[in-house]
Amino acid sequence: MLYHFHEINRALLNPWVAWSGAISNALTSPDNWTGRMPGMERISAGLELFYRLGKDYEKPAFGITSVHAHERETAVIEERTLETPFCHLLHFKRCSDDPATLKKLRTDPTVLVVAPLSGHHATLLRDTVRTLLRDHDVYITDWIDARMVPLGEGLFGLDDYVALMRRFIKHLGADRLHVMSVCQPTVPVLAAVSLMASAGETTPRSLVLMGGPIDPRKAPTQVNDLATRKPFSWFETNVVFAVPPNYPGSGRRVYPGFLQHAGFVAMNPSRHFSAHWDFYQNLLRGDLDDAEAHRDFYDEYNAVLDMPAQFYLDTIRTVFQEFALPRGTWHVNGERVAPEAIRRTALLTIEGELDDISGIGQTRAAHELCTGIAGSRRQHLEIQGAGHYGIFSGRRWRDVVYPDVRSFFRRHAAR
Template sequence: MRYMATYDMMETVRNTNQWLGATAKTFASYPLMAMVPNPAIQWMAAWGDITERSFERMVAKPDWGLGSFTCDDGKDHLVNIKHVVERPFGDLIHFEVSGRPVQPRKILLVAPMSGHYATLLRSTVKSLITNCEVYVTDWHNARDIPVSAGKFDIEDYTLYLVDFMKHLGPDTHVIAVCQPAPLTLAATAYLAEIEPDAQPRSLTLIGGPIDPDAAPTEVTDFGRRVTMGQLEEMMIQRVGFKYEGVGRRVYPGLLQLSSFMSMNAERHSKAFNDQINRIVRGEASDHDHHNKFYDEYLAVMDMAAEFYLSTVDRVFKKREIAKNEFVVAGHKVDIGKITTVAVKTVEGSKDDISAPGQCVAALDLLTGLPDSKKAFHVEEGAGHYGIFAGNSWRNNIRPLVLNFIDQNSGTTPPAKKPANKNVA
């Protein structure tokens, strides 16, 4: 019961701060306050504005914001989000572009389940949707999933990926971003043994901890220092009575956010102070860089406790993927059984979350795959976010990934053939 109380206490603190922000903004914006010639009044209104917005975003799932899109044909097309497969802990969604021929590249973008929603990959989707059929794993907030839906650990996550790949068929190209990279590799190996005809054509792993010990970071050091008992005691709580998942054990999003913020506290503090000053000067807007970034960054989701704990224990501490000892539903997965799926790894030279060396370790595990089907790329000067959503992704990495997909699709590049050819 105390874990429910602490969960609801965090939500109460969040709600109170949101209310304080709204109150300060409303009070300082009252017309009579304009008669007080004191800049502190304007500062109070700005502080209230940014405080209300920040704490409100912490419990709201961001929108994809892809109402329409200009494609390679130069025309604007509406984008519809279609739920292809619906499961309790996550759906497979398709960004269906109206009025456009089906594109020959079919891409499954595996989003992280590491505290943020799949919308974190919004810019990645935007960059691919112009000439690809894009599917994304849209993971659900654990606080909204009833206890009756059962558990969800890394084995369940892997089996979800297996089902999604089987549904999309063997002409799919999979791109896994960050946290899901090791489990996506395991899912592909599982298919290679159980149902080889359902394997994707290619697999691109971006900034994922295949072998966390290959290049230690603050994240891996934390995983080694803390025992599983300490982690469970400090991080795990039960969803309070306000949400549908009442009683479910979770790693709360608000607790995750406090960890994220503390890693770069000085930088975040400066960003918010600068934004308050911009509001006071009338230089801020609803969709400026600060709001676009923090509206996404502050939107966090609860993770199922068993998923979080099994990730730390089996991926980081025991290194089951790195040692090729991972077991799914009683079946020992052998990554060496992947013999036909082309695999490419992408890393950023300045990635402080999954440092260079952690992801490329996957290639050494692929003992049954010819070297001609292996590739790797290290983007100089790129951090963790940049390798899948920043300028480095748009200008350098995306073209390399699409070229890798074309080389391993069994067809000529899309620009050289009718758009509806080779449709699954």
């Protein structure tokens, strides 16, 4: 019933939240003389802060319309190349009216970015995609909010995730593809490639695993500790709920996004409190650039989605409690996941020194499992001073991580 109570509370607050946003906008309008009265800036700032704390955050747009590639400004068109009930495969198609540039664009390596299904939308990787587009043809997994998926579409578990990754890789053509997985999907992506190798299928040219729980036993974090402290039955009983009737997915069991968001905030509550206080102070001082930066960040950070309950519970059990991948006991549809079967795919693992979600060594453990890949085709990067998000977004990603990723793709473009 928690989900239903959450929706009732949201419905009761919505009129007040909307009113706060409207009054704040009215007071900051240059045509409104009442906004220049003494004390009004504090009222306006307080109302906007209340509005932003209480409003619903919809999925943001990627908003990538152009990119600088091959020394020219190139248009980018976002298109869906494959649609499934729980995930769309998006393509960021680069276009040019210059024949020479178009020829270069067509010869760039193809990269599939596998976004995490862990609470946030794929748009969290906007900076990742925008940077990759300089030198690559980029696709990304765009996960659907589970509350929007009708119950008739069936369940979606961890095995289904693995099968979907195999389908996407085959659809794009493994013989020309480089795969980059960020955080949570490192496990199912490695499993998908392992199963493809065991079946004698063509595997991707390279595989990049970034900040993921390949072996959560190494340097466990708060996230890992929670999964091991609580019994599996606790997760079934306390964090899985049915979607209320006001959504297309009514009746579907999910791990709600608002619970995941609360968990994100609880990991660093003082940081978020300070950020909102600074936002309020910036509004009072008229520091509009800093205030807008706050809005941009939290528009993304606060936009969350529901996860299918089966997938969430499978992940808790298989990845964080049984450690089935590093122990070699994971079977998908009766077939054992054997990373040692991978031979033709190059492997790059990336970790952040200050990662508080996937600890140091958890991602690097993939090298211990992928023993069939020659040492000359394996590489590991530890990014000093980088947290979890810093390895795929922001200055460190663009200036430190990306040059090595680009070189790795180029180096292993040929078999």
